[in-house]
Amino acid sequence: MPGATTIIWFRRDLRLHDNPALLEAVRLGSGEVAAVFIIDEVFAAPSGPARTRYLRQSLEALDVSIDGALIVRRGEPSEELERVARELHVRDIVATGDYGPQGRRRDDRVREALARQGISITYVDSPYVVAPGIVTTKTGTPCRVFGAFQRGWNTHASTRPMPAPSGVHWRRAPSVSLDELDACAGKDRPSYFPDVVDDVVMHEIGAGEVAGHRLLTQFDDRVDDYGESRNLPGRDSTSRLSPFLRFGALHPRQVLSILDGASQGRATYRSEVCWREFYADVMYHEPQSASQSLQPAMRYLRCDEGAVAEERFAQWAKGQTGFPLVDAGMRQLLGEGWMHNRVRMITASFLVKHLHVDWRWGAKWFMWHLIDGDLASNQHGWQWVAGTGTDPSPFHRIFNPTLQASRFDPHGTYIHRYVPELRDVPAPQCLEPGGGTGLLRAGAYPLAIIDAARERDEALSRFHDARERARVAS
Numbered sequence: 427m428p429g430a431t432t433i434i435w436f437r438r439d440l441r442l443h444d445n446p447a448l449l450e451a452v453r454l455g456s457g458e459v460a461a462v463f464i465i466d467e468v469f470a471a472p473s474g475p476a477r478t479r480y481l482r483q484s485l486e487a488l489d490v491s492i493d494g495a496l497i498v499r500r501g502e503p504s505e506e507l508e509r510v511a512r513e514l515h516v517r518d519i520v521a522t523g524d525y526g527p528q529g530r531r532r533d534d535r536v537r538e539a540l541a542r543q544g545i546s547i548t549y550v551d552s553p554y555v556v557a558p559g560i561v562t563t564k565t566g567t568p569c570r571v572f573g574a575f576q577r578g579w580n581t582h583a584s585t586r587p588m589p590a591p592s593g594v595h596w597r598r599a600p601s602v603s604l605d606e607l608d609a610c611a612g613k614d615r616p617s618y619f620p621d622v623v624d625d626v627v628m629h630e631i632g633a634g635e636v637a638g639h640r641l642l643t644q645f646d647d648r649v650d651d652y653g654e655s656r657n658l659p660g661r662d663s664t665s666r667l668s669p670f671l672r673f674g675a676l677h678p679r680q681v682l683s684i685l686d687g688a689s690q691g692r693a694t695y696r697s698e699v700c701w702r703e704f705y706a707d708v709m710y711h712e713p714q715s716a717s718q719s720l721q722p723a724m725r726y727l728r729c730d731e732g733a734v735a736e737e738r739f740a741q742w743a744k745g746q747t748g749f750p751l752v753d754a755g756m757r758q759l760l761g762e763g764w765m766h767n768r769v770r771m772i773t774a775s776f777l778v779k780h781l782h783v784d785w786r787w788g789a790k791w792f793m794w795h796l797i798d799g800d801l802a803s804n805q806h807g808w809q810w811v812a813g814t815g816t817d818p819s820p821f822h823r824i825f826n827p828t829l830q831a832s833r834f835d836p837h838g839t840y841i842h843r844y845v846p847e848l849r850d851v852p853a854p855q856c857l858e859p860g861g862g863t864g865l866l867r868a869g870a871y872p873l874a875i876i877d878a879a880r881e882r883d884e885a886l887s888r889f890h891d892a893r894e895r896a897r898v899a900s
């Protein structure tokens with residue numbers, strides 16, 4: 427019956443199970459559904475080759491799961507949706523809600539443009555267990571600290587996933603090749619990025635819904651140890667589910683329902699998923715925090731600029747600082763498009779507090795390279811570490827990269843894996859600046875590029891200066 431087909435516009439929900447937007451499309455279309463993905467240059471621009479490739483793999487997996495019926499278009503979403511709608515005589519479109527700053531603006535624009543053409547679009551659900559904006563303090567204001575958010579979130583969080591729809595007739599229409607992703611990704615490459623070889627070898631986690639469920643089931647066997655082991659990068663004991671959550675091959679509802687239970691590891695895991703939701707909520711209420719320090723006083727923090735900053739940034743980005751744990755993390759990022767959380771904190775802290783480079787440079791580098799690159803988690807992960815964000819006791823916490831290495835990688839397992847120059851250097855020497863230079867052949871591994879103690883003092887002095895300048899200005 428012409429007019430009955432409904433479009434599901436896939437964005438960050440590349441799955442069939444537990445997808446309320448898809449279920450709604452199936453209901454509205456009485457089982458006749460067109461699955462559409464639009465390559466939008468605005469969203470592809472800050473993404474480097476690794477995440478672009480991972481998105482492609484996720485889309486290919488989705489396409490396989492709907493018998494090759496995914497309709498891919500490239501261009502301005504309202505125009506492309508309208509075009510497909512005309513071709514297939516569609517009046518209704520459904521999509522999962524997007525709560526990011528750009529996504530919300532785009533979705534409002536698309537709704538208005540389509541309404542002018544007599545096409546309705548409904549946004550359903552969110553990529554979160556509790557949609558941003560729902561959890562508030564007792565007085566109804568947004569939560570600015572994690573503890574308050576988590577208490578509220580716990581009372582709202584329902585984890586009952588829904589099944590995949592059955593008996594769907596997937597409509598077909600002309601589609602462009604996924605090669606188009608490469609053509610428009612990465613246009614926002616900042617000039618201060620150093621050149622690096624793009625030879626990311628994806629960790630064998632796979633992409634798409636089936637791979638996500640496989641990984642989730644495997645993790646279920648080890649989640650009880652998560653509380654203890656999650657901070658040890660050499661153990662590789664975290665779930666690795668972040669890229670699946672990023673593109674919605676898994677919804678956090680599904681993750682939490684499988685990992686439900688009473689152990690300490692499960693409780694800690696639930697809390698980590700809540701951090702993701704907290705940051706999405708902060709970004710929802712404070713969209714400017716994507717590019718500005720959340721704490722106004724910290725906007726006065728003096729960062730280095732020009733050639734010196736660019737040189738230091740390049741050494742950091744390439745994993746050539748002479749601080750083994752920092753270099754191991756940055757090389758893991760370049761090699762795998764992913765980095766362990768503890769090491770993300772240490773490398774980020776090093777850039778901001780030891781090298782005095784603006785957190786936004788580092789956030790861009792991470793966003794470019796991470797396959798799980800997510801604006802809210804990334805910008806607020808950076809702001810937390812930089813002491814400019816939601817953390818109430820922020821700037822004084824300066825990670826000492828050597829002490830962090832002896833605490834979290836005491837045998838140098840992680841360092842040995844990613845810094846081949848140090849493979850023959852045992853701990854504790856391999857944890858030290860320059861990798862215990864005395865044991866090395868000259869030039870094999872860089873000498874430390876800074877004196878960490880001196881730069882720590884410099885960071886604290888800049889912090890006090892920023893506070894004073896903010897006080898005078900207010």
Ligand SMILES: Cc1cc2nc3c(=O)[nH]c(=O)nc-3n(C[C@H](O)[C@H](O)[C@H](O)COP(=O)(O)OP(=O)(O)OC[C@H]3O[C@@H](n4cnc5c(N)ncnc54)[C@H](O)[C@@H]3O)c2cc1C
Pocket residue numbers: 656664665666667668669671672698699700701702703705765766767768770771774792793796798799800801803804805807808811
């Ligand atoms: C500077 C910095 C940048 C970051 N950038 C991103 C990013 O772009 N995308 C991203 O998904 N995460 C980011 N994180 C958070 C965290 O590092 C990753 O989510 C985690 O390392 C992913 O690995 P995993 O799935 O094995 O995590 P697990 O330890 O298994 O955690 C399970 C899930 O909980 C969520 N989670 C865990 N820790 C955090 C956290 N601190 N903040 C928000 N969510 C969390 C993630 O969705 C993760 O998949 C960043 C953290 C820092 C410090």
